[in-house]
Amino acid sequence: MSKVVAVILFALTYICLLSLPRHRAYVALTSGAIFVILGFVPVSEVFATIDWNVIMMIAGTMGIVALFTDSKMPARLADILIEKTPNVKWAVIALALFAAFISAFVDNVATVLMVAPVALTIASKLGISPVKSIIAIAISSNLQGAATLVGDTTSILLSGHAEMNFLDFFFFQGKPGLFWIVQIGMAASTLVLLWVFRSDNQPIVAIGRTKVTNYFPTLLLVGMVVLLIIASFIPNTPRNINGYICISLFIIGLIENLVRTKSTDMLITALSEIDYFTILLLAGLFVVIGGLTRAGVVTDISNLFVKLSGDNLFLIFSLIVWASVLFSAFIDNIPYVATMLPVTTEIAGVLGIEPYLLYFGLLVGATLGGNLTPIGASANITGIGILRKEGHEVTASQFMKISVPFTLAAVLSGYILVWLLWS
Numbered sequence: 001m002s003k004v005v006a007v008i009l010f011a012l013t014y015i016c017l018l019s020l021p022r023h024r025a026y027v028a029l030t031s032g033a034i035f036v037i038l039g040f041v042p043v044s045e046v047f048a049t050i051d052w053n054v055i056m057m058i059a060g061t062m063g064i065v066a067l068f069t070d071s072k073m074p075a076r077l078a079d080i081l082i083e084k085t086p087n088v089k090w091a092v093i094a095l096a097l098f099a100a101f102i103s104a105f106v107d108n109v110a111t112v113l114m115v116a117p118v119a120l121t122i123a124s125k126l127g128i129s130p131v132k133s134i135i136a137i138a139i140s141s142n143l144q145g146a147a148t149l150v151g152d153t154t155s156i157l158l159s160g161h162a163e164m165n166f167l168d169f170f171f172f173q174g175k176p177g178l179f180w181i182v183q184i185g186m187a188a189s190t191l192v193l194l195w196v197f198r199s200d201n202q203p204i205v206a207i208g209r210t211k212v213t214n215y216f217p218t219l220l221l222v223g224m225v226v227l228l229i230i231a232s233f234i235p236n237t238p239r240n241i242n243g244y245i246c247i248s249l250f251i252i253g254l255i256e257n258l259v260r261t262k263s264t265d266m267l268i269t270a271l272s273e274i275d276y277f278t279i280l281l282l283a284g285l286f287v288v289i290g291g292l293t294r295a296g297v298v299t300d301i302s303n304l305f306v307k308l309s310g311d312n313l314f315l316i317f318s319l320i321v322w323a324s325v326l327f328s329a330f331i332d333n334i335p336y337v338a339t340m341l342p343v344t345t346e347i348a349g350v351l352g353i354e355p356y357l358l359y360f361g362l363l364v365g366a367t368l369g370g371n372l373t374p375i376g377a378s379a380n381i382t383g384i385g386i387l388r389k390e391g392h393e394v395t396a397s398q399f400m401k402i403s404v405p406f407t408l409a410a411v412l413s414g415y416i417l418v419w420l421l422w423s
Helices: 002-019 021-037 043-049 052-070 073-083 088-103 108-126 131-146 153-162 178-196 216-233 241-261 265-273 276-295 297-309 313-328 333-351 356-372 378-389 396-422
Strands: none
Touching: 002 021, 002 276, 002 297, 021 043, 021 276, 043 276, 052 073, 052 108, 052 153, 052 216, 052 241, 052 265, 052 276, 073 088, 073 108, 088 108, 088 131, 088 178, 108 131, 108 378, 131 153, 131 178, 131 356, 131 378, 131 396, 153 276, 153 333, 153 356, 178 356, 178 396, 216 241, 241 265, 276 297, 276 333, 297 313, 297 333, 313 333, 313 356, 313 396, 333 356, 356 396, 378 396
């Protein structure tokens, strides 16, 4: 009976998450509280159920990104790129690749907010529509979320669940990691962009270089990456070491800004840029998933996957990848990945294999699959919102003419590579 109650609660939770997107955090927290009240998660273990390494990494990274964006360094880098391009086609490709590179280390939404204004300026000066350019920037930034440990919340979730460090995303167990798989996907999807912009050959001139106001946030961002790499070499570090690094550097950045400016304005801005909504959502989901696991529901779901595939590993892998693409095209991939990580672990246990093939397939499908529709990723929603403010209404068909071939090229290459490397 307890399993039935847990399943019903989880189903109601997901229905509410889908139907009340503006209240997802409160839905998750309420559901988590109900799981505790009903005894699925003992009160004494609620704190331990939440993955604080993930929570601290998200908060610290977002804070550092807010300081980095305010310094104008991303805009300066984009301006330099534009100086090197001969026409609109290559300018947009350069901006899309730049957005992809930045979003491997910076939140995808923040990346779109940084790079999109440059595309808007180019379009305005040339008297052309910015729609295709902004779509290209949004889907490119979202693509690289799975490339590094700090690239996206889904990557942070995987690193916390599988205890992977920064370098594990580059090379893992002597094989190329997710970073290189994503880069092959990016190369394939860039060919799609070249085809989309094949006729946009209007010449372009440099639009001037943005002045950087402070180089310290850039040092912080680079320092974060370096320290995460160093931590990956040190044995027996605290489980939450990555979170401690990100939070500590963010605090250092706030102190530097406060001392330099003698003002609390940036302190307030940086703290407000942290996505508390996502943090609360994850905290609630960790408790919910902990309750499902204790009730045995995760094991039952895993056994169902195995039964449906007839114990065939390739079928299970394919089901996870393409189901993730489909689900992530319409629902937020954060709760989906948070739910599916323990399921994939259980499936691997039933099959008697290491879980990494299924982990990587899950991340490829869920992260890259979000690009399929306008509502599949926050970066896409942000890009469309920017265009709407500029007076350009983007239809689903307009968006998907670019996003569908782009996504399929990236996912298909990732799907094949993950199987060849990790099966």
